[in-house]
Amino acid sequence: xxxxxxxxxxxxxxxxxxxxxxxxxxxxxxxxxxxxxxxxxxxxxxxxxxxxxxxxxxxxxxxxxxxxxxxxxxxxxxxxxxxxxxxxxxxxxxxxxxxxxxxxxxxxxxxxxxxxxxxxxxxxxxxxxxxxxxxxxxxxxxxxxxxxxxxxxxxxxxxxxxxxxx
Amino acid sequence: xxxxxxxxxxxxxxxxxxxxxxxxxxxxxxxxxxxxxxxxxxxxxxxxxxxxxxxxxxxxxxxxxxxxxxxxxxxxxxxxxxxxxxxxxxxxxxxxxxxxxxxxxxxxxxxxxxxxxxxxxxxxxxxxxxxxxxxxxxxxxxxxxxxxxxxxxxxxxxxxxxxxxxxxxxxxxxxxxxxxxxxxxxxxxxxxxxxxxxxxxxxxxxxxxxxxxxxxxxxxxxxxxxxxxxxxxxxxxxxxxxxxxxxxxxxxxxxxxxxxxxxxxxxxxxxxxxxxxxxxxxxxxxxxxxxxxxxxxxxxxxxxxxxxxxxxxxxxxxxxxxxxxxxxxxxxxxxxxxxxxxxxxxxxxxxxxxxxxxxxxxxxxxxxxxxxxxxxxxxxxxxxxxxxxxxxxxxxxxxxxxxxxxxxxxxxxxxxxxxxxxxxxxxxxxxxxxxxxxxxxxxxxxxxxxxxxxxxxxxxxxxxxxxxxxxxxxxxxxxxxxxxxxxxxxxxxxxxxxxxxxxxxxxxxxxxxxxxxxxxxxxxxxxxxxxxxxxxxxxxxxxxxxxxxxxxxxxxxxxxxxxxxxxxxxxxxxxxxxxxxx
Ligand code: SF4
Ligand code: SF4
Ligand code: SF4
Ligand code: FES
Ligand code: FES
Numbered sequence: 001x002x003x004x005x006x007x008x009x010x011x012x013x014x015x016x017x018x019x020x021x022x023x024x025x026x027x028x029x030x031x032x033x034x035x036x037x038x039x040x041x042x043x044x045x046x047x048x049x050x051x052x053x054x055x056x057x058x059x060x061x062x063x064x065x066x067x068x069x070x071x072x073x074x075x076x077x078x079x080x081x082x083x084x085x086x087x088x089x090x091x092x093x094x095x096x097x098x099x100x101x102x103x104x105x106x107x108x109x110x111x112x113x114x115x116x117x118x119x120x121x122x123x124x125x126x127x128x129x130x131x132x133x134x135x136x137x138x139x140x141x142x143x144x145x146x147x148x149x150x151x152x153x154x155x156x157x158x159x160x161x162x163x164x165x166x
Numbered sequence: 167x168x169x170x171x172x173x174x175x176x177x178x179x180x181x182x183x184x185x186x187x188x189x190x191x192x193x194x195x196x197x198x199x200x201x202x203x204x205x206x207x208x209x210x211x212x213x214x215x216x217x218x219x220x221x222x223x224x225x226x227x228x229x230x231x232x233x234x235x236x237x238x239x240x241x242x243x244x245x246x247x248x249x250x251x252x253x254x255x256x257x258x259x260x261x262x263x264x265x266x267x268x269x270x271x272x273x274x275x276x277x278x279x280x281x282x283x284x285x286x287x288x289x290x291x292x293x294x295x296x297x298x299x300x301x302x303x304x305x306x307x308x309x310x311x312x313x314x315x316x317x318x319x320x321x322x323x324x325x326x327x328x329x330x331x332x333x334x335x336x337x338x339x340x341x342x343x344x345x346x347x348x349x350x351x352x353x354x355x356x357x358x359x360x361x362x363x364x365x366x367x368x369x370x371x372x373x374x375x376x377x378x379x380x381x382x383x384x385x386x387x388x389x390x391x392x393x394x395x396x397x398x399x400x401x402x403x404x405x406x407x408x409x410x411x412x413x414x415x416x417x418x419x420x421x422x423x424x425x426x427x428x429x430x431x432x433x434x435x436x437x438x439x440x441x442x443x444x445x446x447x448x449x450x451x452x453x454x455x456x457x458x459x460x461x462x463x464x465x466x467x468x469x470x471x472x473x474x475x476x477x478x479x480x481x482x483x484x485x486x487x488x489x490x491x492x493x494x495x496x497x498x499x500x501x502x503x504x505x506x507x508x509x510x511x512x513x514x515x516x517x518x519x520x521x522x523x524x525x526x527x528x529x530x531x532x533x534x535x536x537x538x539x540x541x542x543x544x545x546x547x548x549x550x551x552x553x554x555x556x557x558x559x560x561x562x563x564x565x566x567x568x569x570x571x572x573x574x575x576x577x578x579x580x581x582x583x584x585x586x587x588x589x590x591x592x593x594x595x596x597x598x599x600x601x602x603x604x605x606x607x608x609x610x611x612x613x614x615x616x617x618x619x620x621x622x623x624x625x626x627x628x629x630x631x632x633x634x635x636x637x638x639x640x641x642x643x644x645x646x647x648x649x650x651x652x653x654x655x656x657x658x659x660x661x662x663x664x665x666x667x668x669x670x671x672x673x674x675x676x677x678x679x680x681x682x683x684x685x686x687x688x689x690x691x692x693x694x695x696x697x698x699x700x701x702x703x704x705x706x707x708x709x710x711x712x713x714x715x716x717x718x719x720x721x722x723x724x725x726x727x728x729x730x731x732x733x734x735x736x737x738x739x740x741x742x743x744x745x746x747x748x
Pocket of ligand 3: 316319363366367368372
């Protein structure tokens, strides 16, 4: 039985705080605009994610619970709670890709990149994430690297594509 | 009220408008399966296990959320209905860590009950369990997400009932989970360890930390003198775990069971509840007459203390400095009692039986020791005690009644009502009034403090000075009172706050299936014990307490009292959920 270990993401400094304050005031501290606020905030954080202390800061400033902020960050695929990498590889796990054995593709990806789904490579180049259907069912199983879609991949082709992003 | 006629499985029934199919079916003796539904909570309708057929509608309807209408014809027994209900359970089991034999909820689990009801043994579906780590890094609560069925009951309890808000749903579709922000361990959030989430969870995904093994070991150890204290709210709740009527009074049977389990002495926390009243009552009089910080707020509920230390750490001076009855007992057991018995305090193991998971946390606080020896060594919840009794094959129902041991065996009615919301207030007033006014309160039953209303207030005339008092239970009600103090708009001089709705009878460690209705029954029994079963009803009349002051403590708020019976508070560590803005 493993125990939960605490992840520390201490990113917030005065400079970042004042950038966040600016975003908040542009949105009139209106918590109904939370998604837009978080997207803008994520954009000013290095590695493009919303770290814990940043989320807590936004929650406190908007006077809403951190739980609600966290719920939104994890609900939208365009928001991330973890540091991202230069390139994000999305692996589709929806129904068509599932029936077309996305698991094999996942195994290959994990082998080539040396990471598991949900992790990023040590050099910070690639992050591997699951995603829901992005409309490439005709070439399932499919991946999306940043905005580019690839499907029906052999191992050789996969390596070639990944290397083209290095 | 408007009445609605409908039929359920062709049985005719008339119910008030607004009744749901689920409630109407119960009236005619049909129990529709449920999982996300909880009688004390808002309707969530997310699990779909309660679907039934309504004639004329093509889709099945969720019974928990569908109100009845005139002429409605409901069928709950068709193959279509059963297949759907069974399908929901099967799907849940396919993503469930089926570990019943090792699970604390084996036997009281709603999912397991349904699996049995639908005769689901193994499923043919692919097993796909989200593997997230178990959080057992705090003294009170263990969270195991692999058993969570995502009903959201805990989320509602933590955010709405308690207003603590450390649990939420997160992610979506097949990654949907119940989580803390950033999946922090509970110990790194402002969780109060009240355990209310563990009391409403239908399965074994949030449970109390199990310390029963430690107690069996201590009893087995010949070198240890193992004693126990039992909180006021156990005697009206323990029977539930053995199928007795809600609120059954089982004091004597409980003492008997504890003696059979091998405790060297079985004592009553009521004794130190009386002591708390003497110390706290005098503290209140002292604050009123000498211009101390008012309002003074009670300090016996450790979930409440955790809450205020986390969210209102600038208002800690309002807390009474009295330790809780549990900790007063612990301190006396390692000092007065040890001396009296001629036993080295290190060889005494003090176990408490509490309705509360936060008591486990309280017992482990650094400051809760007497000359370096822990005041209380192990805390068991009502559920854990029931488990020990079952494990040892003691037939609870047929047990003869036994008496508590002395010197900590006498408690008054004022102490027993600590178990119900308003009880500490009433107990304190019974004593404070008499000390200040010089004669007993006009009526010993202080009705304004009783009942399940979230916040209760009253005026008390103390020799011409009208003192306003208030009682709050459930942390969301505590928040309302604290915000009044924070804004300088609080008219009260004395406030009782309990973390759990209903007070300790509704504690987070009480038997599974405790609902508001159960709590009412327990509260009724509590006042019955006060009125009918005990010789004394006021703390200052407890002869054993008076003897304790004569022999040992000298006087209330005296030097010895301060050393043993009082404590201090500190802001909780800077947790991430508690970011302070400049
Ligand atoms: S939660 Fe229920 S079904 Fe799951 S392992 Fe525990 S007892 Fe079994
Ligand atoms: S123990 Fe209480 S405060 Fe902690 S998560 Fe459960 S309900 Fe919330
Ligand atoms: S932890 Fe329990 S109460 Fe909370 S959502 Fe999961 S199953 Fe429901
Ligand atoms: S199911 Fe995978 S892209 Fe549509
Ligand atoms: S009990 Fe009705 S939907 Fe869950």
